[in-house]
Every structure is written in structure tokens, then in C-alpha cells.
Amino acid sequence: MTGAGALLEVDGLTAGYGAAPVLHDVRLSVPSGAIIAVLGANGAGKTTLLRTLSGLLRAARGSVVFDGEDLRGVKVEHLVRRGIAHVPEGRGVVTELTVDENLRLGGLWRRDRLDAARALDEVYDLFPALAQRRASAGHQLSGGERQMLALGRALIGRPRLLLLDEPSLGLAPRITAQIMALLRDLRERTGLTVLLVEQNVRSALSIADEGVVLSLGRVVTRNNAAELRDDADLRHAYLGF
Amino acid sequence: MDRFVYLTFDGLSRGAVYAAFALALVLIWRAARIVNFAQGAMAVAAVYVAYSVTDATGSYWLGFVAAIVFGLLLGVAVEKTVMRFVDHSSPLNGVVVALGLVLIVQGVLGILFGNEYRPIETPFRRDAFEVGGIALLSRYDVFVFAAVGAVVVALTLLFTRTAVGLRMRAAAFAPDVSRLLGVPVGGMLTLGWALAAAVGSLAGMLVVPTELGLHPTAMDVVFVSAFTAAVVGGLDSPIGAVTGGLVVGLLLSYVSGYLGATVAPMAVLFLLVAVLLGRPGGLFSHSKARLA
Numbered sequence: 001m002t003g004a005g006a007l008l009e010v011d012g013l014t015a016g017y018g019a020a021p022v023l024h025d026v027r028l029s030v031p032s033g034a035i036i037a038v039l040g041a042n043g044a045g046k047t048t049l050l051r052t053l054s055g056l057l058r059a060a061r062g063s064v065v066f067d068g069e070d071l072r073g074v075k076v077e078h079l080v081r082r083g084i085a086h087v088p089e090g091r092g093v094v095t096e097l098t099v100d101e102n103l104r105l106g107g108l109w110r111r112d113r114l115d116a117a118r119a120l121d122e123v124y125d126l127f128p129a130l131a132q133r134r135a136s137a138g139h140q141l142s143g144g145e146r147q148m149l150a151l152g153r154a155l156i157g158r159p160r161l162l163l164l165d166e167p168s169l170g171l172a173p174r175i176t177a178q179i180m181a182l183l184r185d186l187r188e189r190t191g192l193t194v195l196l197v198e199q200n201v202r203s204a205l206s207i208a209d210e211g212v213v214l215s216l217g218r219v220v221t222r223n224n225a226a227e228l229r230d231d232a233d234l235r236h237a238y239l240g241f
Numbered sequence: 242m243d244r245f246v247y248l249t250f251d252g253l254s255r256g257a258v259y260a261a262f263a264l265a266l267v268l269i270w271r272a273a274r275i276v277n278f279a280q281g282a283m284a285v286a287a288v289y290v291a292y293s294v295t296d297a298t299g300s301y302w303l304g305f306v307a308a309i310v311f312g313l314l315l316g317v318a319v320e321k322t323v324m325r326f327v328d329h330s331s332p333l334n335g336v337v338v339a340l341g342l343v344l345i346v347q348g349v350l351g352i353l354f355g356n357e358y359r360p361i362e363t364p365f366r367r368d369a370f371e372v373g374g375i376a377l378l379s380r381y382d383v384f385v386f387a388a389v390g391a392v393v394v395a396l397t398l399l400f401t402r403t404a405v406g407l408r409m410r411a412a413a414f415a416p417d418v419s420r421l422l423g424v425p426v427g428g429m430l431t432l433g434w435a436l437a438a439a440v441g442s443l444a445g446m447l448v449v450p451t452e453l454g455l456h457p458t459a460m461d462v463v464f465v466s467a468f469t470a471a472v473v474g475g476l477d478s479p480i481g482a483v484t485g486g487l488v489v490g491l492l493l494s495y496v497s498g499y500l501g502a503t504v505a506p507m508a509v510l511f512l513l514v515a516v517l518l519g520r521p522g523g524l525f526s527h528s529k530a531r532l533a
Contacts, residue, residue, distance in 0.1 A: 054421060056417055056420070056421070076420040076421060077420050077423055077424065077425050077426070078423070079421065079423075080421065080422060080423040081423060085421075086421045088417065088418060088421065092415065092417075092418040092421070094410075094411050094414050094415045094418060094419075095414075096410070096414045097407075097410065097411060097414070101407055101410075101411075104404075104407065105407060105408070105411050105419070105422055105424070106422055108404050108407065108408060108422070108423065108424070109422070109423030109424075153422070157422075157423075
């Protein structure tokens with residue numbers, strides 16, 4: 001899948017905390033407009049991969065090229081200007097701020113104030129539950145509402161690439177399904193590219209075009225979603241179901 | 242009764258200054274999770290700047306402005322050259338570095354200006370108006386209230402109504418998430434230090450003339466009261482800091498009025514210990530879990 005049309009190209013990526021690397025020589029290609037699922041057991045390095053892609057964690061080796069630009073020289077603060085939104089694990093809602101403040105925070109960097117305001121309205125239209133809770137503090141929200149808030153806040157930046165870390169974590173299956181449907185819908189409507197990290201393999205593969213399986217920080221396999229779903233050996237070995 | 246009314250007004254005007262100083266501590270705590278023990282020494286340095294400028298120009302207000310501007314710059318300098326490099330894995334590190342700064346600042350001030358008390362002028366008279374034979378407030382007290390009130394209002398508007406305020410709060414609460422949303426977290430931290438040091442300088446300008454005078458260690462005792470005020474209010478809460486300041490001011494005034502001035506510093510320490518034992522989160526803490 002390497003080559004032309006890739007929005008994000010990762011090669012030889014090695015990173016970790018302290019001296020011991022968590023990721024080893026990871027190679028990954030995300031075509032524009034695709035939904036790619038990164039799968040793997042707990043501790044496989046999925047979150048570390050996203051944190052390294054967005055620069056929260058410095059890579060020891062390897063390259064991360066987004067739309068032709070090596071991201072290693074780009075500050076985390078400037079990532080959102082390149083069109084990359086990272087919704088971290090645990091949703092990253094600023095619990096001390098209100099729903100409205102969280103959402104506005106997502107658009108503060110934008111020069112186009114008018115479009116930022118429009119995007120804010122769109123998010124409220126997309127998630128009516130949030131519109132009703134504008135003035136509530138983040139810590140008063142349910143898990144599902146927090147996920148909607150984090151996702152909505154990312155959308156206000158009108159990203160081209162969404163890095164989404166475990167959106168289903170702690171959510172009821174019904175809400176997880178809603179969020180997956182929303183991602184699929186966003187891709188259809190806006191051409192959003194999604195790199196989706198999930199432990200919930202079934203949900204992730206239900207919307208992904210392709211899955212990448214990580215084990216102990218290495219890419220062990222990469223295949224289209226349907227084949228991964230049907231590969232019983234692989235599921236037993238790496239995905240635990 | 243007359244005495245009680247007098248002591249109450251005296252306590253409130255002292256308390257207003259502690260409130261401003263506690264506010265400076267809260268600003269840095271919220272931005273960086275550091276109790277800036279160097280706040281007092283930094284404020285004294287700003288007052289020396291005011292003293293020199295006023296001495297050279299004859300204008301109190303030029304000195305006043307110079308102190309605030311110097312405070313802003315000193316805050317930026319301290320954050321950018323010292324505090325940024327402190328390892329925050331243990332809260333003690335920041336405290337020790339701040340205490341080191343105190344020694345440096347006081348030492349430098351001693352070298353430049355000498356370790357002697359210097360009288361410092363006030364822009365308004367300090368003798369109180371009398372109402373029905375009771376001395377209530379002086380013009381200077383009114384100035385103190387107005388200045389502290391203006392700072393509280395300005396900071397509240399800044400934090401709740403402006404984009405910069407939203408960025409500062411977000412950066413303090415969730416630095417990584419904020420960076421992912423394009424907030425220049427380092428810049429917000431520097432700004433927090435600048436604002437806090439400016440507010441601290443203002444508090445120094447207000448309090449030094451009411452104490453013994455200008456001296457490199459002039460703020461040491463004030464710092465204890467202001468720190469207590471900030472802790473009483475819960476280090477996280479600007480409104481708590483203001484209330485804490487007024488509580489400490491009243492306590493000091495009543496205790497020194499009824500029991501004698503020598504007991505007053507002990508009363509502040511008792512209050513500090515009592516709050517830390519009883520409600521370590523401060524009187525205004527409300528336990529809201531950070532579930533991220």
C-alpha cells in the first residue's frame with residue numbers, strides 16, 4: 001500500500017519511553033480518504049504509535065511523512081494547522097472547562113473565525129446532546145458525551161487526518177456503534193482520513209478498509225478488513241477473540 | 242464596639258493586600274503547579290525599581306508603572322531562564338529552586354541598595370477619615386481596595402471572557418491535549434508567570450509602605466500571611482484567594498488589636514495548620530474528580 005496517494009507515510013519508526021523502545025521499525029501507509037484500524041492487545045504499542053505520530057513522544061528513529069512533509073520537525077502545537085487532529089486515549093476532554101469552552105478551544109487556532117463559528121454550530125447539530133449541555137463542566141458528562149465532545153472538538157479544526165485512540169473505551173455497544181457510523185459518514189461526506197486505534201476489533205473492522213495488527217511494538221500483519229475478520233488463527237494469536 | 246469597627250476596617254484593608262499577593266500565588270499554581278516561594282523577593286525587587294524611578298523622577302506614578310512593568314519582565318525571565326528547567330517530577334524541586342531564588346534576589350538587592358530600611362512614600366494620605374468619632378478608612382486604604390478590586394475584575398474577565406484566558410486555563414489543566422489543539426503551552430506558562438509577578442509587584446507596592454519600610458527582606462512576613470491566605474482559599478481558586486486574604490487580614494487585625502501584636506504571627510500559623518489539617522484542599526475546595 002506504499003506509494004502514491006498516501007496521506008501519511010510511516011517508515012522505520014522506533015520509539016518508546018526511556019531507553020527501551022516500545023515500537024520497533026513500524027511501517028505504515030494511510031491512503032487519503034481511508035479508514036485504517038490499528039489493532040492489537042493491551043501493550044502492543046497502539047497508543048505509543050499515535051503519540052509518536054503526533055510528536056507528543058519523540059521518535060528515536062524513522063520518519064513520519066504527512067502530505068509530503070516530515071512531521072518530526074513540526075511542533076505538536078502546529079500539527080493542528082497541518083490538518084491533523086489527535087483525540088487521545090481517555091478522550092482528552094478538559095474536565096475543568098465547560099462543553100462550550102472545550103469546543104471553542106478546538107477552533108482558537110483558526111484564522112477563519114467565521115468558519116470556526118460555523119464548525120462549532122455544525123458540531124452542535126451533529127451532537128444534540130452536547131448542545132443541551134453547553135454550560136456543563138466536562139467532569140459532569142457521561143463517557144459517551146465525553147467521546148462526542150472530544151470528537152466534535154477535533155472536527156472543529158476541519159482536519160484531513162484524524163488520529164483516534166480507543167474511542168470505544170468504556171462505552172456501551174450502542175454508543176460505540178453510533179460513533180463508528182459517524183466516522184464512516186464523515187469519511188463519505190468530507191473525505192476525512194482516519195487512523196483508528198482500537199482494542200474493540202469487531203467495531204473497528206466494521207468500518208475500516210484495512211487493519212494493521214501490532215504485537216509487542218511490531219507490525220505483524222496488514223490486510224483488508226474482511227480478511228482480518230475471517231482469519232481465525234490471527235484473531236486467536238493477536239486479537240484475543 | 243468602636244474598636245471592633247476600627248479593627249474590622251483595618252483588617253479588611255490589610256486583607257486586600259494579602260488577597261492580591263495570594264492571587265499572584267494562585268496564578269502561578271494554576272499555571273504551573275508550583276508554589277512560588279520567590280514571589281515575595283520578586284515583589285521587593287519591583288518595589289526597589291519603583292523606589293529608584295520615583296527617586297530619579299520625583300513621580301510616584303512613574304515608579305508605580307515601572308514596578309508593574311519590571312514585575313512582568315522579571316516573571317518572564319524567571320520562567321524562561323530558571324523554572325522552565327526545573328524537573329517537575331517532585332513538587333519539592335520547584336520549591337527548593339524558588340527558595341534559592343529568594344536568597345539570590347535578596348542578596349543582589351542588599352548589594353545594590355544596602356541592607357537598611359528605607360522609607361517609601363504613598364500616593365495618598367494614610368490618616369483615616371473619621372465617621373462618628375471612629376477612624377474607618379484612609380484615602381490610601383481606598384486606593385488599595387480600588388487597585389485590588391480592579392485586578393480581580395481584570396483577571397476574572399481575562400480568564401472567563403477572552404481567548405487568551407481560555408488558552409491559559411486549558412494549558413494549565415491539560416497541557417498535552419492543549420498542545421494537540423494548537424495552544425502554545427510554553428507561551429501560556431510564561432504569560433502566567435508574567436501576570437503573577439506583575440500582580441505580586443502590585444501587592445508589594447501596596448503593602449511595603451504600610452509595614453516597616455523598604456528592605457530586601459520586607460516581604461518575608463507578608464509572604465507567610467499571603468501564603469496562608471492562598472491555602473485557606475484553596476490554591477486553585479482566585480475567589481478563594483481573595484476571601485482567604487480578607488480572612489487573614491481580619492484575623493491579624495483582631496488578634497493584634499485584642500491580644501497584642503506579638504501574638505498575631507502565631508495566629509496566622511495556627512490558621513495555616515488548622516486549615517491544612519482540617520481541609521487541606523482549602524475552604525473553597527469542592528471535590529470534583531479528574532476522570533480525564
